[in-house]
Amino acid sequence: MRTGLAVVAALAGVRPKKSPILSRVTMLAAAFALLAVAPALAHHAFQAEFDSGKPVHLTGTVTDMEWINPHSWIHIDVKNPDGTVTNWMVECGSPNIMLRRGFTKRSLEVGTELTIQGYQAKNGTNRANGSSVTFKDGKKLFVGGSNPDLPPDQK
Amino acid sequence: MSVRVLLFISTIAVSAWGQGFKTPWGDPDLQGMWPGNMGVPLQRPESLGTRTTLTDAEFAQKEAQAKKQAEADSQSTATSDSKATIGPPSYWVERGTPSRQTSLIIDPPNGRLPPLTPQEQKLRKEARGGRGFPGEWRGQADTFDDLNIYYRCITRGVLGSIIPVIYNNGNEILQAPGLVIIRHEMIHETRIIPLDGRPHLSPEIRQYMGDSRGHWEGNTLVIETTNLTDKDAIGSNGAGYPGDPGHHSANLKLTERLTRVDANTLNYQATVDDPETWTQPWTILIPLKRDDKYQLLEYACHEGNIAMGDILSGARADERKETK
């Protein structure tokens, strides 16, 4: 029952005296078990919101981005084949993550062209999740790239 | 020797390292930004037995996996064969850094939850006619309280607010004479913990975040929390996912011990004592690292909870399809 002391000491870098010898297979199994810790369950809600039978591939221009929690929403105007325009709402992640990475509410400008891949809302509204959100040049939103249409000095 | 005594000794030993840190009024100084680091499972895989840390080889595996994941996250172009998933972009997370700790649970010594009491097992099976407790979600969406309290943006509960998840693990500690404040980013919680020895609230008053009273034992802040409800579930997000500790009774007594080990490490330890639910108390340890650059931002959840309406109306749309 030396658990508390052992854990604290171990985490401070002091090795526990005894370490059981595990077979290589068991070791790897244990390691992999520990790797799979992150519940993707945090996005369980998405599966109840969006329809896996209705994939969407949208290209449009940004009319607004709501930097709100629990999920941010990008509004885009999508031109339909018949020439009409539909405004879609695309659900992304918590804005706090991107704000901490240095992005701001000014980072995605109105008029920017984006391509979205995801699935449409079960309730039939023009809402989709944004599992992939990319600029015209294929670069992902908020990963190192920026709007390729911006003049170089504004990127 | 009882575990309690051993844990006490371990915190005293460790807290001796933190001797130098005092507030201007002489209390141990725990102040700082201590964001959580995801990546340690609550329960230890059974194959690891009583091992509290990974071996070098196991840890190297974990680091390699994390490195691979980080590379995937930072790829600036979508790969041509990537399939869309139902979720936000995969890189929109804060994955944390690999840790050697094999489980958050350090007691029982196998790092796993003790058994449930028979009465709790029965309660869980029968809750709401099989629909599950309000804290958890079993997949139905007939009404709003079928969803869990995290998706409803109510709260994540005391432990759910600090057990690290895939993002927004902001924790900040502020102090004033006679008070400690613990802020949690998700869902904008502020725990005000008086140190003046005042009594707890009457047991007639129940709160999701309970009622906390603190005192110092050496350099360790000991917080005792009572007056809880049984409406949240212990685990990531307070939402009671499979494998989480889940539902607990309102009579749970939580004892937390916060010790600043060194300039950049705060050990957060919490013991859950709920004999109506678990056959013995259990304890978690979450070592927290200081990160002064981390901004704890507003997480206004309920105000922007568009998903709630969409989940419910989506379920109604599915039903209409089925009846056609």
Place this chain on the structure above:
Amino acid sequence: MRKLVHIMIAVGSLLPAGAQTYRAPRAADGHADLSGVYQALNTANWDLEDHSAQGGTLWQTGTIGAVPAGESVVEGGTIPYKPAALEKKKANFASRRTNDPEAKCYMPGIPRANYMQYPFQIVQSPRGIMFVYEFASANRLVNMGKPEEAGSDTWMGTNNGHWEGDTLVIDVTGLNGLAWFDRAGDFASKQLHVVERFSRPDPYHLNYEATIEDPSVFTRPWKISMPLYRKVEKNAQLLEFKCVEFVEELLYGQYKKQPAK
């Protein structure tokens, strides 16, 4: 020496009452100690401006939900809306039962959080000054160091504070324009800029003033002021008011499998 003391006492007794100003005790940071649990005791949260007593939005609740009479906390009496904005305020008022963000358990924003019918607590710490509001667990940490700008707009704003003598001055920007000022539909936009002043005139009160500016809504800046009352009960503390569950029927009831009849 005794004659000097007599003269001083004589002179002192001629001073108007209150000229001996109260000096608040010092907090650990050396500044005036504003820490404590406080609550407003006025009708500002119903309506910032002068108003007679009136019924509530639901006759079914009788007197519960009615509005008490109150005098304006606005300097000059009325809020200087631009004409189009005044029309929006009236529309807000007409739809207040479902559109007041307070009714929906949304965070109240600044300045409203300070004069709701729920207490709040001020804690002065070396990391900044914390305002913790009982209503909906709203809170804000006032930065007392170098002013910072936030990357996005929020309900409780970006709060940069400094001391002017014993007065805490808080400059609030980055508000999202979604909160109201009261239940009467008074509102502003994302351009809202609030400058607050908190001081402690005696052991039992704070003086609260807020100057409000939003050129897209108002013709000029305007000011509210009021006392806030320290809760003097032994062991006064905030309790929990997590109100989401109280409003889910209102917000989502229409989507339930069996809608409420």
